[in-house]
Amino acid sequence: MANIVVDSRFDEVWSAFQRDIKSDDDAADALYQSFFESNQTICGCSVLNTSHKRGARFFTCHSCRADFWFTSGTALDGVVRLRAWLAAIFFKDHGFAISAARLARLVDVAPSTAQNIHKTLALVICDEMPETETVSASWFSQVIFKRSRQTPAECHPRVELLEQVTAHARVLSSEYPLDHAEDRSAEPNSSEIVRDFSLAPPNLKLAVAQFLGLISNEFHGISKKCLQLYLASFWCTVDRSRWAPGALLKACLSHAPIRYQQILNFVSPARVMIVLPPP
Ligand SMILES: [Zn+2]
Known part of the structure; x- marks a missing residue:
């Protein structure tokens, strides 16, 4: 019974992700949206006046007229399968630890890519670990x-x-x-x-x-x-x-x-x- 409950919650989370992010372009748009909502414009211009082309991993600031790549210089630097990365993050966001094999099947990437995603995210989390036992x-x-x-x-x-x-x-x-x-x-x-x-x-x-x-x-x-x-x-x-x-x-x-x-x-x-x- 417990497993059925867990699985149905997992299905719910996975359905929500699939509904909102169907492609790598959707993933880039979602990432831009999260930047926009957190007011991180990078360039330091006080007026938030940016534009973003669908699927692009950069936005343009109309105040300083510069382009800013929002994954550049971050742990998501140079990632190709952005949707797969956001899916892995989304599962963790909702308290699910899934194997790389399962992630690979769900988002249709090579098992080695899924392993790489998992380990990179884990290294990011490792660096956030407090002084602990x-x-x-x-x-x-x-x-x-x-x-x-x-x-x-x-x-x-x-x-x-x-x-x-x-x-x-x-x-x-x-x-x-x-x-x-x-x-x-x-x-x-x-x-x-x-x-x-x-x-x-x-x-x-x-x-x-x-x-x-x-x-x-x-x-x-x-x-x-x-x-x-x-x-x-x-x-x-x-x-x-x-x-x-x-x-x-x-x-x-x-x-x-x-x-x-x-x-x-x-x-x-x-x-x-x-x-x-x-x-
Ligand atoms: Zn600017």
Whole structure:
């Protein structure tokens, strides 16, 4: 029953998007409209006297007679399938975390394009994460079974966790060489990790459980490399007041461009950030 309710709300949101934004031209018009409504004219002219051609990603200011490209220099810089990007943002605006495969099917883009959209948006959200709780990436080991560039050949993807825990232990033992001399083993101390989790406050435990549930249901499994990106998306999904409709688009438009290489090189740290859902 719960699933039917969730699915019908999802269908509602998706229908609303399809009704309003049918093409990349519609997407550009919607973006201009959001600029216009937020009085962001970029050029600094005090009188808002602009015009915009249908489907164009720039507007003309009649006061200074200049053209302004509204995605230029932002996280949406140079994107081709603008409708797909706005769809991904629209779903997040309404609290839905959907897989790249599902997004690709819905908006008819290549799975790699959908992955790129998701990861870029997650990096934008990551940069908005407040100083927050960091927890061991090992807490999420049960959903980590996708390989990444970081997974050593012929090893299970979870090996990435062990390698990072070991590296973390090495840092700790170099910081406390005398007191922790007995902890210098190269083997990760898994019982310590479990104890950490058992000592976690109930709201943190709940957030971890919700995140694991979301990943199992929609994404099935993730890589350790991208764990932090999924945790950022999770925050966006559950914190509906911080990420109210429009907030993510605004964050994208005030974020510097994110290059493919940055996405490729991103690796979640051994201790990842998790923002607790609002009470
Ligand atoms: Zn102007």
